[in-house]
Amino acid sequence: MSRSFRFHRWARTRCKRLRNKLGTYITVMSTTNISEMPKFIPGLKLCKLFYQKQVRPILNKEFPSLRYSAALIGWGSEVLGFDTAMSRDHHWGPRVLLFLDQHDYPKLQHRIRKSLSNNLPYEFMGYSTNFSQPQPNGVRHPVRIKRGPVNHMVNMFALKSFFEARLGFDPSKKIDVTDWLTVPQQRLSEVVSGEVYHDGLGQLRKRRAKLKFYPTDVWLYLLAAQWTKISDEEAFVGRAGDLGDELGSQVIATRQVREIMKLAFLMEKQYAPYSKWLGTAFGRLKLGKKLTPVLQDVLLAKTWKAREKKLAQAYSIVARQHNALKITKPLPTTVSKYFGRPFLVIHGDKFASAIKEAIPSSSPLNPVTNPLNTTSPYTMRLSFAGAATGVAEIGSLIDAQRYS
Numbered sequence: 001m002s003r004s005f006r007f008h009r010w011a012r013t014r015c016k017r018l019r020n021k022l023g024t025y026i027t028v029m030s031t032t033n034i035s036e037m038p039k040f041i042p043g044l045k046l047c048k049l050f051y052q053k054q055v056r057p058i059l060n061k062e063f064p065s066l067r068y069s070a071a072l073i074g075w076g077s078e079v080l081g082f083d084t085a086m087s088r089d090h091h092w093g094p095r096v097l098l099f100l101d102q103h104d105y106p107k108l109q110h111r112i113r114k115s116l117s118n119n120l121p122y123e124f125m126g127y128s129t130n131f132s133q134p135q136p137n138g139v140r141h142p143v144r145i146k147r148g149p150v151n152h153m154v155n156m157f158a159l160k161s162f163f164e165a166r167l168g169f170d171p172s173k174k175i176d177v178t179d180w181l182t183v184p185q186q187r188l189s190e191v192v193s194g195e196v197y198h199d200g201l202g203q204l205r206k207r208r209a210k211l212k213f214y215p216t217d218v219w220l221y222l223l224a225a226q227w228t229k230i231s232d233e234e235a236f237v238g239r240a241g242d243l244g245d246e247l248g249s250q251v252i253a254t255r256q257v258r259e260i261m262k263l264a265f266l267m268e269k270q271y272a273p274y275s276k277w278l279g280t281a282f283g284r285l286k287l288g289k290k291l292t293p294v295l296q297d298v299l300l301a302k303t304w305k306a307r308e309k310k311l312a313q314a315y316s317i318v319a320r321q322h323n324a325l326k327i328t329k330p331l332p333t334t335v336s337k338y339f340g341r342p343f344l345v346i347h348g349d350k351f352a353s354a355i356k357e358a359i360p361s362s363s364p365l366n367p368v369t370n371p372l373n374t375t376s377p378y379t380m381r382l383s384f385a386g387a388a389t390g391v392a393e394i395g396s397l398i399d400a401q402r403y404s
Contacts, residue, residue, distance in 0.1 A: 038127065050096060052197070055098075055120075063115075067100075069201045069204040070097065071096070072195055073195075094128075097162075098154060099158070102159070113154070122145055133151070167187060168182070172210075185265075185272045185273070227348040230259050238342070238343030240304070242343075249307060260314050261295070264318065265285065287321060294317065295314055328357070
């Protein structure tokens with residue numbers, strides 16, 4: 001059998017499989033034509049009304065003594081308030097998360113799901129309440145039906161298990177430093193964003209409040225780590241450009257822009273979302289309004305000197321904000337040369353060192369009381385960037401591809 005024949009047979013088989021998959025996809029998508037949908041309403045508002053007008057009355061009637069909590073938190077662009085009309089093509093629509101007690105969940109989840117399937121209307125405010133079966137990646141699409149039980153998206157969880165699955169720990173217990181540093185900010189943002197519609201268990205709001213933002217020692221540690229990341233490459237924008245490598249200078253500058261943005265989130269005590277929503281969320285920060293035009297100029301600069309000049313402006317803005325936080329003694333807010341070389345930097349390592357000294361002595365992150373943290377800023381960068389940014393963000397990226 002010739003190599004050419006084997007290739008053509010393989011190609012025909014692959015094309016056939018692709019047509020089958022595409023056909024299934026088109027069948028599902030034909031039921032979710034955005035142009036045929038009603039006027040867009042933000043998902044948080046839609047789901048709140050869905051719970052109040054449809055889900056709650058059914059639960060009150062069929063399970064009058066049920067203790068539960070209801071919310072829209074976790075995955076989905078609507079949870080963060082970033083959904084648009086385009087979001088409606090997948091995993092969006094009338095939906096609610098129901099949380100049951102750990103002991104009630106195995107006994108009641110199937111009965112509740114069946115009751116909702118038999119009693120929910122087929123549409124709510126013009127949107128289908130029926131959804132496809134989950135695809136291999138977990139995504140579901142709205143599918144309109146006219147008879148039979150509703151395959152709804154009122155998802156049920158045991159409260160404790162939900163948080164353990166999303167975060168890797170139970171926030172009702174003591175949250176240690178390792179927990180804080182190894183869960184991605186996207187995940188933390190998801191569980192504190194959205195809205196709680198009902199908290200009959202009396203525990204959901206408490207857990208969210210506990211996760212609202214990092215405790216002081218972790219916050220300071222992450223601030224120091226972020227300044228260290230900026231320090232690592234701040235001189236390289238000019239060094240690469242001085243060698244005639246404008247592309248390399250642009251790449252480094254782009255990374256610096258991202259790190260400055262993430263520093264701004266920490267300074268304002270807000271969790272930074274993953275890349276798709278980073279710029280949108282950044283624009284809502286107070287610092288974002290000051291920094292956005294400057295950072296855009298960095299990215300649009302044609303020469304390394306113009307790039308460096310704009311970065312210097314950005315560095316000064318975040319340096320002034322650092323001093324406004326009053327967590328260390330005032331530090332210089334203007335750039336200077338990099339150890340005698342003609343490249344302008346803010347010396348992020350000095351900010352990192354000063355912040356580390358401000359970490360409470362009782363904290364395991366204190367560099368004096370804990371020998372683990374008396375090593376170089378490079379070790380500090382590895383501990384945060386490797387664990388918190390590298391390992392933890394994998395989960396966020398997976399969810400982002402599925403549900404956003």
